[in-house]
Amino acid sequence: MFSQSENQELIEMFSQLRVADVRDGLDAILLHHYCSLPSTIRPLFRTKAVGIAKTVRYIPYRGEIPKLSPEEYSEWCGYYYQKICPYPWMSEIQKGDFIVIDQSEIDAGLMGSNNSLEGYAKGAVGYLTNGGPRDTDELIIQKIPFWSKFVSQKTVIGRLQFDAMNVPVNIEGVLIKPGDIIVADGDGVVVVPRERAAEVYEFAKKELDADKASRRKLYDMLEWEYDDTVK
Numbered sequence: 001m002f003s004q005s006e007n008q009e010l011i012e013m014f015s016q017l018r019v020a021d022v023r024d025g026l027d028a029i030l031l032h033h034y035c036s037l038p039s040t041i042r043p044l045f046r047t048k049a050v051g052i053a054k055t056v057r058y059i060p061y062r063g064e065i066p067k068l069s070p071e072e073y074s075e076w077c078g079y080y081y082q083k084i085c086p087y088p089w090m091s092e093i094q095k096g097d098f099i100v101i102d103q104s105e106i107d108a109g110l111m112g113s114n115n116s117l118e119g120y121a122k123g124a125v126g127y128l129t130n131g132g133p134r135d136t137d138e139l140i141i142q143k144i145p146f147w148s149k150f151v152s153q154k155t156v157i158g159r160l161q162f163d164a165m166n167v168p169v170n171i172e173g174v175l176i177k178p179g180d181i182i183v184a185d186g187d188g189v190v191v192v193p194r195e196r197a198a199e200v201y202e203f204a205k206k207e208l209d210a211d212k213a214s215r216r217k218l219y220d221m222l223e224w225e226y227d228d229t230v231k
């Protein structure tokens with residue numbers, strides 16, 4: 001576990017940066033081949049979120065689905081959510097957590113507009129998954145930052161089971177460890193290994209400052225008002 005004050009400090013630092021700056025910072029320490037989530041991971045809507053990775057892993061369910069009446073099925077769903085596919089990480093969420101879910105690419109909406117809002121209310125700043133959320137129209141209305149591989153209609157019932165939390169996970173070939181810094185915007189998602197955060201930030205911030213100065217000159221030439229991206 002990392003201290004919340006250190007977490008908040010890292011979030012404040014990296015919130016100033018664009019995904020592209022962070023990518024440049026990672027390149028500066030020769031991590032060219034690593035840390036960027038591929039273009040298969042896209043935001044549900046254009047937004048930005050920066051947080052500390054809280055990881056969780058779900059694996060495919062291969063048990064049988066019992067033959068049940070609709071009434072019995074509702075009861076079984078309750079059992080399934082409690083015993084087979086629980087969300088024990090939900091009660092551990094801290095302010096600034098970025099929820100990173102390896103759901104084994106299974107087409108099931110582990111997160112919907114209800115439980116993702118619950119996590120958001122507890123302090124989660126965003127979600128990343130190699131699967132897909134459901135209730136996406138409501139997720140957009142609720143402005144829950146969400147990056148995923150696809151969108152899903154289905155529930156987890158009979159499809160996914162909980163495996164582990166607070167462990168290193170693989171999202172589209174990129175290793176994400178608990179405590180890493182996740183920066184996500186319209187360009188996608190990048191992960192900063194926590195132990196390299198200071199070095200990455202130093203170079204990335206220089207890149208951003210130089211870029212702002214350059215674009216300010218062009219804004220002046222075009223007689224444009226400054227917006228927040230050049231201030």
Ligand SMILES: O=C([O-])CC(=O)C(=O)O
Nearest residue numbers: 110111112113114115155
């Ligand atoms: O019920 C579920 O498993 C996920 C969901 O749709 C929600 O939380 O809204």
Ligand SMILES: [Mg+2]
Nearest residue numbers: 112113114135
């Ligand atoms: Mg729902």
